[in-house]
Amino acid sequence: MHEVQKNDRSLWEVVGDYFRANSIWMKWYCTGCGAIEMPPTMTSRFDMEQLGMGPMATPRQADVLLITGYLSTKTLRRVIYSYEQMQDPKYVVGFGSCTLNGGIYYDSYATINQLDKYLPVDLYIAGCMPRPEAIMNSFGELIEMIKKGEAKGWKHYKENHEWYKANQMDSLGEVIIHDEFHE
Amino acid sequence: MTLMNFIYGFLAVLGAFVFQTSLTGINRKVTARLQKRRGPKWYQQFIDIFKAFSKSSITHGWVYDFGAIMALGGIAATVIFIPVAGMQAFPGLDNIFVISYVLAVGMLGMAMSAAGSGNPWASIGVSRALTNMLAYDIPFMVVVFTLIYQHNTGSVSELASIQQGVGILGWNFFKLPLGGIVSVIALFGMLGKKPFDSFIAPAEIASGPMVEYGGKQLGMMFTLHELMTFIEVSLILNLFFGGGETLLIYMVKYAILYTFTNIVSGVMPRFKIDQAVTFFYKVPLGLAFIQGLLVIYLGWGY
Amino acid sequence: MWSPVWLIVLPLLMAFISVVIKKQQYLLLNLSILLNLAVLYLAPQGMVIIGGFRPPFGISLNFDRYAFISLLLIQVLMLFATFIAGPLAKKYGTVLLVLLAGINGMLLTNDLFNLFVMIEVVSIASFIISTSNGKFTHTFHYLILASVGGVFFLLGAVMVYAYTGTLVVQGLFATLGQLPNAISLIPMMLIILGLAVELKLMPVGSWAKNIYGNSNVLTGPIFAAVLAPAFGFVFGRMMGEVVVLNPITGYTLLFMAIATFVLGELAAYRQKDLLKTLAFSSIAQSGLAIILFTLNLPFAAILLLINNALAKSILFWVATGVSTAYETSSMKGLRGVFYNHRILGITFSIASLSLVGIPLFLGFYAKVTAVMAIFTTGLIWIPVVILATAIIEGAYMMKWLLQLWSPAKEGHLASTEEVPEKREALNMTQIVAVCLVALILFVFGLVPQRVGRVLSVASQAEISQVETVAEGGGQ
């Protein structure tokens, strides 16, 4: 893996990072149980909109890909597909310990144990599952990272594309397409 | 037509954008308050739009871009036609039909661009949006015909100035109460506010026409939405609430009207698209017809 | 020397000769028609009294413009019909000669009883010709009906004689008109009913469907283009000179004629068989001609008869030709048949367009004349009925045209693969002959006013009765 490059941004990028930090639009990839923690985060007690955050409908519109729980080999393909459809700059947040180390089903044949082998995770939120306080806290962290230009996972992904691809292929194996609905 | 006209026009577009975008931000806060939240900063909408402009983007072919430009261009041109407190960049171009049809250029451009992305959800969204338009526009048009018949002019600025000077009771909203109610209901449809927002249903059809937009095209769509809101609210304001004698009065009235729609829609559920059509053709169209018949055949409303 | 008597005598003579020299029947037939044409051209017009007997004991012939026009039409069509029918006409040469003599006699005679005789001669000849269809029950049906009609006509004629003491056709209406209504009613009804059978008037013309509908290249044209106009002309003569209508007979006749026209077209509309369609079309058109004669509008009626005779002859030649060649006359079997028979197709199209009354063709002029003439009677509802029925007529003729021209299945573009194989429907000389008739029709269509001028003289020369149903009804 390459080292993350030094932080030398142009003025344009600095301004852009300011906007991006204050307007975080998320695509929630609700693969597991963690998604249940998002509604409390949105609604009146925590109100994530005050930070300019909000859910978006499609990856095209979103800045952050939020993966809330277990990933299986089947869903990983979809996650990667969604990630690649997002517009730069884009950030990945791993939500819950299952994205970190596979959680309690770490030894299943179908579970993806370590998300950052496949996608450039900018931030993990630990916990099973993380409470809204933790979520707000960590998004505060992400905002700071973006503001400083430290959240560069998307550049990393580009630079180490072969490495990520190899890991992905390794995990997924070859996909044989039979027809539209069976592979 | 001199250079000054164009500069005024440009300023009108810019002003409309700034004004409406701020108002949108404020209204996001209002909505948040309704829901017992704190809500975002008042300039959050600007941040969102500029962020979208700052991101990288994709294109699905030239019609995808061309449609977006055509949409925003058409809408920007429409803003130039709108008389604001008696001010117009190009005097004499404020015929109501011209405005409502130039508006359609924007609609068509957006629909074209969305369909050009090749996403089926975009097409479903466009289909719903156009159906929605057919629903809300007919009652509104009936009211507009009544107005033109009554005042014998199709010019928006003249229609606005006729209502001024005799206080609040000079407004068409009070002279033609049924028509006024119809047009405010139609305004909800025009703005795509609940309960008539099924064409951008985010969870059902992934925000409909907007599904493929990201980056600068998304920013353009947001800008377009702001400008379109400005046009539509201004139209209702000029036709039924007497426009504004001065810019300040205009802005205040505008803000009240817009916030009203926002508050109402904040507590509304959502109609399915066929329900919306049925609703518009039952209640508002009926009211509009009653209003029209009263004015035309019985001479009421003067 | 040149007397119209030859028109009757010559074919009859040839008929006797042809019995003796059977091999030359066809030659004799053509020869007599050609000679007839010459006689027509040369004979002076006027009344001819035969044998010096004073009518009604002797027989007189009325050779005026009306008779001239009708005879000319009949001779020409007969010539073409026998020529095109070829071998069949050879077989029936004698009968055709008798038929020709009968028809000529029918059109010329000025004597009511003689008319009966001629009608019977024509009927018997046409029974024999109709046997060439090979459908004997239909011939039998025709025979019974026509004989009954003949008897009725005879009774009518005799009653006329009994009441008036004369059988001279010309001016008979004047004498009859003096009789009380109740007396003249029955002979008039009998005469009209007798003719109605041959005129295919509803409801007594039921024989026509099967005789026309199973016709071959000889019978179809003979019946539709020779016999039908011949009886039409005879009816016209009767209406002009003999028949006195009171409101009851007048409206009954008018009603029957309109019913024939409308219901005939409707029946044609539903046919899926080309010959049957043409059969009902003939029935309906004869109804229209009767409407016009009944309303005492001979000029329009003559135009219509001529147009129908020319158009129907072409239609029947082509229709019988192709249906014989392809052994079917159904819509399905004949689809696209004109692709390989372009010339026949074009003549068929011209004829059908003219029949329907599309502008630029003679039929249009006839239709316009008819409607304009009916306006003068003040019965505006009749043109409405006629024009509404013309829509139906146009509808089925066009349906046939479209199907016959286009070999494609519904919903597909036409392709040459679906064209039925080419078979010889008519040979080259026959086609040329059909084309000639089509050309005549076409040229008439180009100069309708000139044709009209010639005919209007004929109609004025002949019809002396002025009373119309409308006026009669108004009394």
Add this chain to the structure above:
Amino acid sequence: MTMIFIFLGLSLLLSYVLSRKQPTLGAYFTIIASLAGLISVYLLRNSVGVTESFYYLNFQITTIGWYFAMILLTVYFTSAFFNPFWMDELIYPAAYNSLYLLSLVGTIGLFFAQDLMTLFICWETAVWSSMLIVQQGKSRQAAWVYFVISAIGSMSTLFAVLLTMYLSGTSEITGALTYFTTAPVAGALVFGAFILAGLTKIGIFPFHVWLPLAHGSAPHTFSPVLSGGLVKMGAYIAYLSVAVFPAYQVFGDSLKIQGVPLPIYGLMILGAASIVYGTLRAIQQEDAKRLLAYSSVANGGYILIGILMMDQMAFAGGLMHLLNHAVASAAAFLAIAAVAKRTGTTKMSELGGIIHRMPITYTVYLIAIISMAGIPPMGGFVSKWLIFQGLSEKGLILLATAAAFGSIGSYMYVFRPLSAVFLGQLAPKYEHIKEANPVMVTAMLILTAMSLLLGVLPNLVLKTIAKIQIELGINPIIVNGTATLTENGSVDMLQVFTVFGFGFLLILILFMVLPKSRRVGLMDTYTSAEFIHTPELLHYGHSFYAPFERLYEKWPSVLPLYKRMSMKLSELGEWAESFFFHPDPNRAVLWIVVVAIVVIIGGAQ
């Protein structure tokens, strides 16, 4: 003028001869012949009032006739560019070419006819020659329905013509029709018969059934002529029956609704009904050509309402809409024809993404539908605007509502082919198709340029229309430079266009300044992260407005009504046949006796 007819007559013979040798040659000749016709008719613009006779046909040049003839010739001329490419699909190419010119002769003759008989002859010529062309397309049934509905119109015209000639004693159109000022009862009858012809030919509800059938299945090259051209014959008849025929005087005593006599108002309601019906049915269609045909039904309603209004604005709007719709509809049909030429189908659900292969055709179609939907800055807007202004000035609210419905509904249906045919994913089987032939493109671009020109400078045409209005003695539309003025509003299309261009330019600059976008394929779209491999399945072209269509899918359609009527007629025929034509001598004799008894009993009384 006679020379034009003789020339066209000769050239139709020539094109037949040429086509027999080489069909394409004859087809190219139709272009030349129609162009020559176009130029020579254009040159007649200053010789209004000249009368000429040819045999028993009499012609006179009038401003309105000239205007109509120019519209027709434009459509014929541009559609002729497509003829050469369809010769191999037709089994009677020579007949096609000569009938094409024959129908042209018929229509032009109609517009220049001086007497009623000439009018009718030309009318029928155009009808049957075009019917024979339609049958070379996909459906014989369609050609037949076209003929029958036209025949209803023809026969009612014939009735009106003959009755007029009989009553007035003259056949000269103006003289004969103005006779009815003094005979209102007969006038009402003649008016009804005349306007019926107009209604059938414009395709006004409920006589519209032939349009979708004939337009949808005619040869692709002839559909534009049918929709853009021949339908306008009906408009001319409508014009004659309301403007030349003194309709407002004849119905002067009848009940008036907002100043419009009730019978005329009833006709306008029919126009409104066809706007609404055409719009709703167009939204439902799955075939692009049928969709455009139903849009012709709707636009016919505008034209009819406009002409019947006989006022300053709506009348001008109606006449101008003729031209706008002719140009736009011809362009749209031609674009679809160009697509059909390359792909072999006009079914929208089978197409998609054609823009990637035929961008010019797409542009042509786009501009055509913008005009058809009445969106500025194309021609259609001006005419619809005039009609709206006229309707709201008189306070005819029901009609105005229908007009608005048709206008907004048209966004729905015109967008449908745009999206389903041109946009979206390209099916692999169309991967190798090319842009339309340059000859075809030329024709389409001519029409597109016209649409745009009419939208930006509508006064070019409105000037002529003002002249017609002055001739008719109604208040003319006022044109002032580029501005169009009416009693209750004005518009300056050049300014609108400039402002629109300005707005577009602003945004274009903004777009260019921002970073360039990355090009991705159309299969790379958001699918909820599902993998789709088949472009045809991803393209959304089927049942586009399903929720809306569901609201009225159970509504009765008109065509079954006609079918039932036809069936009833057949049954009546069958009844007559089995009742009176029974193959049984007994029954025939019985009938003779029955008639005899009826006459005797009747006579005895």
Add this chain to the structure above:
Amino acid sequence: MIQFAGIALILIGIYGLMTTKHMIKLIIALNVLELGANIFIISVGFVKNGLAPILTADVPSDLLNFVDPLPQAMVLTAIVIGFGATALGLAVARKVYGKYQTYDLSVIGGEE
């Protein structure tokens, strides 16, 4: 009196034509009808106690009560014609019989 006989025969003939389906019987009925018609015609010219309309030396030339000769001449012709039609009808009936082995039209039905 004799007229009524003729009319009665005509009615009998018509009755036969309306009721029977047998071809030969139809022809017979037709003949009865014709016979009736002929008798009727004769009766038209009949004069009671009239003389034959033949001029001889015995008969005064101003004699008025002679029988009208014209109907008789007509009847002669009509008989001949009726004979011809009958013969033809029988021939046709024979042909039909040869084809269907029956004379009954109801058995044959409509021939297509």
